[in-house]
Amino acid sequence: MSYRGRFAPSPTGPLHFGSLIAAVGSFVRARARAGAWLVRIEDLDPPREVPGATQDILATLAAFGMVSDEPVVYQSQREAAYRQAFAQLRAQDLIFPCWCSRSDLEARNGLHLGACVSAPDSTRAPAWRVRAADREIHFIDFLQGPQSQQLARDVGDFILRRVEGWFAYQLAVVVDDADADISEIVRGCDLLDSTPRQIYLQQLLDLPTPQYLHLPLALDSDGQKLSKAFSARPVDRHDPLPALRAALDFLGLGDAVRGVEPNPQALLASAIAHFDLSQLRKHSAFAAGADCKA
Numbered sequence: 192m193s194y195r196g197r198f199a200p201s202p203t204g205p206l207h208f209g210s211l212i213a214a215v216g217s218f219v220r221a222r223a224r225a226g227a228w229l230v231r232i233e234d235l236d237p238p239r240e241v242p243g244a245t246q247d248i249l250a251t252l253a254a255f256g257m258v259s260d261e262p263v264v265y266q267s268q269r270e271a272a273y274r275q276a277f278a279q280l281r282a283q284d285l286i287f288p289c290w291c292s293r294s295d296l297e298a299r300n301g302l303h304l305g306a307c308v309s310a311p312d313s314t315r316a317p318a319w320r321v322r323a324a325d326r327e328i329h330f331i332d333f334l335q336g337p338q339s340q341q342l343a344r345d346v347g348d349f350i351l352r353r354v355e356g357w358f359a360y361q362l363a364v365v366v367d368d369a370d371a372d373i374s375e376i377v378r379g380c381d382l383l384d385s386t387p388r389q390i391y392l393q394q395l396l397d398l399p400t401p402q403y404l405h406l407p408l409a410l411d412s413d414g415q416k417l418s419k420a421f422s423a424r425p426v427d428r429h430d431p432l433p434a435l436r437a438a439l440d441f442l443g444l445g446d447a448v449r450g451v452e453p454n455p456q457a458l459l460a461s462a463i464a465h466f467d468l469s470q471l472r473k474h475s476a477f478a479a480g481a482d483c484k485a
Contacts, residue, residue: 194226195374198252199364201233202244205425206251208434209379209409215438216406216471217377218257219459223466229371230259234267235363254428255435256455264371266363273358276366276396277351280321285395286351288317302347319352321392328387333404334473335380340387349388365389369398380405380475408475409441431455443472 198214200206206214221228230252232245249263280286288311293301295308303320311317323342330338340346351362368376383405393400426434435455439448439462447465448458 193374194221194224195229195372196221196224196226196377197229197231197368197371197373198257199231199233199367199378200248201236201239202241202248203236203239204241204244206248207425208438211255211426211434211438212409212441213377213379213406214252214255214257215435215459215462216404216442219442219444219462219466220375220377220404222459222463224375226374227260228257229261229264229373231264231367231371232266233360233363234265235357235360237357251426251428254455255426255431256459264367266367269363269367270358272366272370273363276362277319277358280351280395283395286319286321287348289320289348289350290315290317299347303349304343304347316354316356318350318354320348321351321395323348324391328390330386330390330400330403332383332386333375333402333468334471335383335405338383338386340384342387342391346388361385361388361392365392365396365398368401369393369396373401375402375404377404377406380408406442407472410475432458435459441472441476443470446470 196217198217200210200214218228230249232248234240234245245265252258277286287307289303289307290309290312291303291307292309296303299308304323323346325341325343327339327341332338349361350359352358386403386405390400392398432453432455435458436445436448439445439458444462444466448461451457451461
């Protein structure tokens, strides 16, 4: 199968430097493999969405020289596909309703495993959980190396549909990646811990498992991950070169673009032409790009 990669931001605010690293890393990797690069907007959490953020993110990506090779996919328009996967799991008795609250789970170190602590309550809607396997999930990450997780011990029965009725990220991303024939997922290391859960769901739904490459995270001066939740400054799409150079340098691709004509397309083309997986930064670090002009 030909290479197909993707970038999947959530519209909870403008694109910031940490997300730019994931976008650039996934784009350059896809182009270096002569593959397609797709964009999916993960708008599954209405209370956290910021009006206009989707359009702003797409405009910023374009200003940085990155445009989806296929029509942008919106998770908010994909509920039928999630319902079908949910019904498939339910028909196999692999998921169950759960009325447990956070306080109910405190005695279990925050994990749900086996029978619910709370009794069924017909007066309120339940969340739906998948039964966690009592086995190790192993995979090889192209940058971070061998990974494993014991689902029952480390994660427990995890939620696939929230009390509010919205499908959870873990289910949606698995269905979307399979439907888009994504061959490799390039994203930040903050999602490395989610990968075993997604592989488990792929197995339950009889879906292919893509390859994985988790990029290091850009940290602020206090060692915290740059994120919209911590008010990370947005990158400036009207002056993209400083942040783009900083992102390429953070990834370990800075040498490939030194002396290159100062425009986004030229910088990306040079990074693609000289891409070397062995040169990618592996560990998270403070990023000077976090202070790029906003």
